[in-house]
Amino acid sequence: AQKVTQAQTEISVVEKEDVTLDCVYETRDTTYYLFWYKQPPSGELVFLIRRNSFDEQNEISGRYSWNFQKSTSSFNFTITASQVVDSAVYFCALSETSGTYKYIFGTGTRLKVLA
Amino acid sequence: DAGITQSPRHKVTETGTPVTLRCHQTENHRYMYWYRQDPGHGLRLIHYSYGVKDTDKGEVSDGYSVSRSKTEDFLLTLESATSSQTSVYFCAISESAISTDTQYFGPGTRLTVL
Numbered sequence: 244a245q246k247v248t249q250a251q252t253e254i255s256v257v258e259k260e261d262v263t264l265d266c267v268y269e270t271r272d273t274t275y276y277l278f279w280y281k282q283p284p285s286g287e288l289v290f291l292i293r294r295n296s297f298d299e300q301n302e303i304s305g306r307y308s309w310n311f312q313k314s315t316s317s318f319n320f321t322i323t324a325s326q327v328v329d330s331a332v333y334f335c336a337l338s339e340t341s342g343t344y345k346y347i348f349g350t351g352t353r354l355k356v357l358a
Numbered sequence: 359d360a361g362i363t364q365s366p367r368h369k370v371t372e373t374g375t376p377v378t379l380r381c382h383q384t385e386n387h388r389y390m391y392w393y394r395q396d397p398g399h400g401l402r403l404i405h406y407s408y409g410v411k412d413t414d415k416g417e418v419s420d421g422y423s424v425s426r427s428k429t430e431d432f433l434l435t436l437e438s439a440t441s442s443q444t445s446v447y448f449c450a451i452s453e454s455a456i457s458t459d460t461q462y463f464g465p466g467t468r469l470t471v472l
Contacts, residue, residue, distance in 0.1 A: 339458075
């Protein structure tokens with residue numbers, strides 16, 4: 244069965260610190276997709292990244308980077324030099340190609356960046 | 359940003375009353391979804407649609423029904439609202455036929471059932 248675990252419920256860092264948000268998933272499929280979304284205090288869900296199971300290259304986008312490791316079933320998200328605007332809840336999600344049109348979301352990690 | 363709106367954005371209602379939430383998109387995407395977000399549960403799929411008049415259940419569909427008479431509109435109805443349906447409801451859309459396409463979310467509707 245699909246499962247996504249975000250064990251860190253809440254993380255607090257001081258501005259300019261680096262922070263890593265963990266995401267561990269379970270799936271029996273060999274082909275699947277992983278996603279990260281950001282939910283700022285305003286409440287909307289903002290798409291950040293989509294990664295397929297055949298692409299283990301790390302991704303970097305500005306201060307954001309993602310580390311995908313199939314060997315440990317993890318898809319971790321690092322924010323470098325965090326800023327107050329990064330304060331949000333971050334969700335990891337998994338979608339299998341053998342399933343129907345649904346994602347399985349983790350329970351989210353609340354990141355607080357303190358000035 | 360994907361053109362997705364939800365109405366109303368906030369609603370307070372009483373137990374036993376019917377409630378309809380509307381999702382409207384301007385992207386002409388074929389697939390639309392309704393999720394609910396609750397503390398400790400992340401987002402859970404209620405129903406989804408893969409075309410006009412084509413809908414199917416998600417993992418938490420009990421107590422909810424949906425309709426899609428036009429590509430751009432997807433309605434979620436609570437026939438008789440209960441306090442357990444107090445939640446934030448999100449609509450999402452995706453373009454592709456495959457389950458792995460990126461879903462883009464609307465701004466959400468906060469529903470309180472007293």
